[in-house]
Amino acid sequence: MKIREIESFNAFMTYGSVTRAAEAMNISQPMVSRLLSKFEQSVGFALFQRTGNQLTPTREAEQFQATIARSLISLNELKTQARAIANQQTGAIRITAQPSHADTYLLNAVAAFKRSHPNVLITINDLGLEGVLETVSSGNSDLGIGITLNLKHPMLEMTKLATCQAxxxxxxxxxxxxxxxxxxxxxxxxxxxxxxxxxxxxxxxxxxxxxxxxxxxxxxxxxxxxxxxxxxxxxxxxxxxxxxxxxxxxxxxxxxxxxxxKIEWDVTLFHTKRPLTQIENQFIHHIQTELATQKGKLGFL
Incomplete structure (x- = not known):
């Protein structure tokens, strides 16, 4: 069975006639009739009683309609979810940062990101640097932010966000x-x-x-x-x-x-060695924008 056949059956059961189903689907009546016929063949039992050009649903068709309706709702949800992901409007980001980052510019970055991505869930956790590295490397956080003083970690990618001084x-x-x-x-x-x-x-x-x-x-x-x-x-x-x-x-x-x-170090983004999602890249862009905004005030180089 094909999705267009399923949709024609649902339209017929919803609107009660081939004519109204055709109008709802914006296709011709003969096309609806052909789709219904093919769908009936594919399910393996009678869906309609035929009297001339009139179709009357069988009891089996009425029982089957409930399942069809639920399936189409789920399918529409899948389509909606796919569009949202493609448009970077859904998902979740877990970020762990040292407290001085979580308490300050990161909040502005989150607020700006949420204005353009209202349905993306952001979870913020603040820990010391060791905790940041542990949660990111273990997969309990997607992104981490902290300072590095010649730090290296075998499991993590490190991206410089800014250089600042004490x-x-x-x-x-x-x-x-x-x-x-x-x-x-x-x-x-x-x-x-x-x-x-x-x-x-x-x-x-x-x-x-x-x-x-x-x-x-x-x-x-x-x-x-x-x-x-x-x-x-x-x-x-x-x-x-x-x-x-x-x-x-x-x-x-x-x-x-x-x-x-001067006592200098890098503000660094940590993540595991995997490709970043589009949503994560968008969020990182907001962090970089916020840091650039604060550059003069905070003494970034």
Whole structure:
């Protein structure tokens, strides 16, 4: 049996006559009659009682109609789904990002993407870099965003999204707050609020101070940039953070200044070694657009 034959049978059963079925299908009455005849032959039982040119459905036809109707609904859903996929209007993207990304520009990128792809489900999870790599490599997340400091991973593709540099966040009343740029050698006697051990940026700062032979006093530690900035605002200490911290500070309570020499790293997109879907590529485009918008403010190179 062919789909056009099935549609002709459904039209006849819905509208009650060959004439009205032909009008609904926008084809001729003889064509409907031929399709109905072929369909009856293919199913193997009588669908109609014929009296002259009149067709009357049999009980078997009425029983079969319920199945036909459900099947056509499912087929139409398949067609709709196929069109939506082709037009990048359906699907789901699971993304895991380090908190400083998930809390800031990624939200703007998601909002912009949803305006043009309202039926695509976006799931956001925030984890430290190790968690980002684990969820993406295990297939529990489609895309990951984090920073890399010469990082390599055998199971993941890495795409550079931007290069940025660290900033120094200080309480507004701090003695160094009036400087235009903070030389890192001015910080060796300061109390720091640090990201937790294992953070790539924390590792880089620890290494720089170790090479310089300076001891460093850590007043507090926290997992996320947001918490660190709030502690700076409370005058607990200073912090060296990524530039996304500028989104999180209260300018009445804290200030962000560039560091010299520069501490640089890449913001990177992670995904498994597979072709990206059209929807994923569209989403990545929105992330890149948002990062480009923030380039001047955040100190990207």
């Amino acid at each position: 900033i120094c966040v200080l309480p507004r009343e701090h003695k160094l707050a009036g400087f235009e740029t903070i030389d890192i050698d001015l910080l060796h006697d300061e109390s720091f609020i640090d990201l937790a051990l294992g953070s790539p940026l924390r590792t880089r700062i620890d290494y720089i101070f170790q090479v310089a032979g300076w001891s460093r006093k850590t007043s507090a530690e926290a997992r996320t940039v947001r918490v660190v900035t709030k502690l700076v605002e409370q005058n607990v200490g200073i912090a060296v953070l990524d530039p996304f911290a500028q989104f999180m500070i209260d300018p009445q309570k804290a200030i962000a200044l560039p560091l010299t020499p």
